[in-house]
Amino acid sequence: xxxxxxxxxxxxxxxxxxxxxxxxxxxxxxxxxxxxxxxxxxxxxxxxxxxxxxxxxxxxxxxxxxxxxxxxxxxxxxxxxxxxxxxxxxxxxxxxxxxxxxxxxxxxxxxxxxxxxxxxxxxxxxxxxxxxxxxxxxxxxxxxxxxxxxxxxxxxxxxxxxxxxxxxxxxxxxxxxxxxxxxxxxxxxxxxxxxxxxxxxxxxxxxxxxxxxxxxxxxxxxxxxxxxxxxxxxxxxxxxxxxxxxxxxxxxxxxxxxxxxxxxxxxxxxxxxxxxxxxxxxxxx
Numbered sequence: 477x478x479x480x481x482x483x484x485x486x487x488x489x490x491x492x493x494x495x496x497x498x499x500x501x502x503x504x505x506x507x508x509x510x511x512x513x514x515x516x517x518x519x520x521x522x523x524x525x526x527x528x529x530x531x532x533x534x535x536x537x538x539x540x541x542x543x544x545x546x547x548x549x550x551x552x553x554x555x556x557x558x559x560x561x562x563x564x565x566x567x568x569x570x571x572x573x574x575x576x577x578x579x580x581x582x583x584x585x586x587x588x589x590x591x592x593x594x595x596x597x598x599x600x601x602x603x604x605x606x607x608x609x610x611x612x613x614x615x616x617x618x619x620x621x622x623x624x625x626x627x628x629x630x631x632x633x634x635x636x637x638x639x640x641x642x643x644x645x646x647x648x649x650x651x652x653x654x655x656x657x658x659x660x661x662x663x664x665x666x667x668x669x670x671x672x673x674x675x676x677x678x679x680x681x682x683x684x685x686x687x688x689x690x691x692x693x694x695x696x697x698x699x700x701x702x703x704x705x706x707x708x709x710x711x712x713x714x715x716x717x718x719x720x721x722x723x724x725x726x727x728x729x730x731x732x733x734x735x736x737x738x739x740x741x742x743x744x745x746x747x748x749x750x751x752x753x754x755x756x757x758x759x760x761x
Contacts, residue, residue, distance in 0.1 A: 477697045478669045479716035480655055482506050484534035486516040486720035489527050502534060507716065511555035515548055515650060515721035521637060521731050524651070524722060528633060531653055531720055538655030540719065541629045541673075541693060544640030548650045548721060556715050558652065560696065561623030563709045571706075577623060578704040584622050585612035587757040599681040599749065610663060614674050614694045618687060619754035625703050626674070626694040627714055629654060635691050637724060638738040644726050653720040656695070665698050671717075672698040684750035689742045 482504035491501050505513075518524045532540050543558065551557040562581065565572045589612065592602045605611045610626070617624040630636050633651075640649030657666045662678030674694040676687035686692070697703065697712045724730055731737065745751075 477671045477712060477714060477716055480507050480538075480719070483510060483538075483655060483719040484531060485510045485513075486527070486531075486653075486722060487513050488534070489530060489720075490516050507718070508555065510718060510720070511715060512553075513721070515723040517723045519725065519730070521634075521735050524637070524724065525633065527720075527722070528653065535655055535719055538719065539658045541631055541654045541656055541695070542633050542636035543627070543629045543652040543654065544636035544638065544642075545650050545652075546640065546644045546646060547648075548723070556652070556718060556721060557713055558627055558715045558718075559709065559713050560625050560627050561617075562625050563712060564623070572709075574706050574709075575704045580622060581613070581616070581624060584616055584757060585609065588612050588615060588621075588753070591753045591757060599683055601679060601681040604679050608663060608679075609700070610672060610674055610694075610696070611679050613696070614676060614679060615684075615750065615754065617694060618676060618680075618692060619751055621754045621758045624696075625700075625712065626696040628690075629693050629695050630691050631693060632691040634735070635738060635743075637730075638743060640724055641726055641737045642740065642743060647726055648723050649726055651722045651724060652718055653722070654695070654714065654717040655719040656717060659693075667698070670698055671714075672696050681750060683748070685745040685748040686743075686751065689738070689745060 484502060485505050487505045488501055549557055562577050589605055592599060592605055613624040613626055616622055617626045618628060636651050640651055656673055657669055659673055659675060662675050664673045676692040680687045695714050702708060
C-alpha cells in the first residue's frame with residue numbers, strides 16, 4: 477500500500493487560531509508528522525463534523541473514510557498503526573506464525589463458500605463469493621470469524637464515532653480519517669496506490685444486516701503479493717493513508733441534543749442469516 481506523502485491534517489486545524497501573520501496554516505504536513513502528532517481533542521460531534529468538512533475541502537483529490545476505535549495504537553517508532561488482525565502478534569506469542577494464519581484463512585473461506593453453496597435457499601451474491609477471494613475475506617473479517625488482511629472502515633462519520641464508543645470503558649476514543657482514491661466499483665482495485673477498497677453493501681447478500689447499518693467498507697493491500705511474509709508487514713499498514721486523528725470524549729454530552737450513538741443492536745443486529753452462517757464455521761477446524 478502506497479503512503480500519502482503529505483496532507484492537510486488535524487495539525488493544521490490545531491494551528492489555525494495560533495497562526496502567525498503571513499504563515500500559511502493550510503500547508504500540508506508530511507505523513508510522519510501526522511502519525512507522530514497527538515490527536516486533536518474534540519468536545520462535540522458538531523465540532524468534529526466541521527473539522528472533517530475542512531479536511532475534505534483541503535484534500536480534494538482524496539475521498540475521506542473513517543475508522544473509530546478505543547485508542548490510538550502506536551508502533552515502536554511512536555507512530556500510529558492500524559495493522560489488520562492477521563498481521564498482529566497476539567500477546568504471549570514468541571513469533572508471528574503468518575503463513576499458518578493464511579492457511580487457516582483459506583480454509584475458512586472454503587468453509588464459508590460451502591456453507592453458502594449448500595443452502596437449500598440460495599442467498600444473493602453466492603456467485604461473488606465463489607469468484608472473488610476478497611469477498612470471502614470481507615465477510616469473515618466483518619463477522620469476526622478469523623483474522624484477515626483487511627481492516628474495517630466506514631463512509632459514515634456517525635458510524636465511526638459510534639464504534640469509538642462501542643464497548644469503550646475509557647474516557648476517550650479515537651477517530652481516524654483516511655484519505656483514499658475515489659471508489660470505482662463494488663470492489664475497487666487501485667494498482668497505482670496498491671490498495672483494494674471493498675464496499676460491503678454491494679458484495680454482501682441483502683440478508684446480511686450488519687454491513688447495511690454500519691455502511692461498511694474493507695481496506696487492504698493490492699496486489700495480494702507475498703502477504704504472508706512477516707518482514708513485509710510494515711508495507712501493509714493502512715496507517716499510511718491517515719490524514720488526521722481526533723480524540724473524542726466517551727460521554728453522552730459529545731453527541732449533543734440532536735444525535736445519539738448508534739445502538740449496539742443496530743451495529744450488531746442479532747437477526748442476521750450471514751451472522752448465523754459465520755458463527756457455524758467460526759470454531760470449526
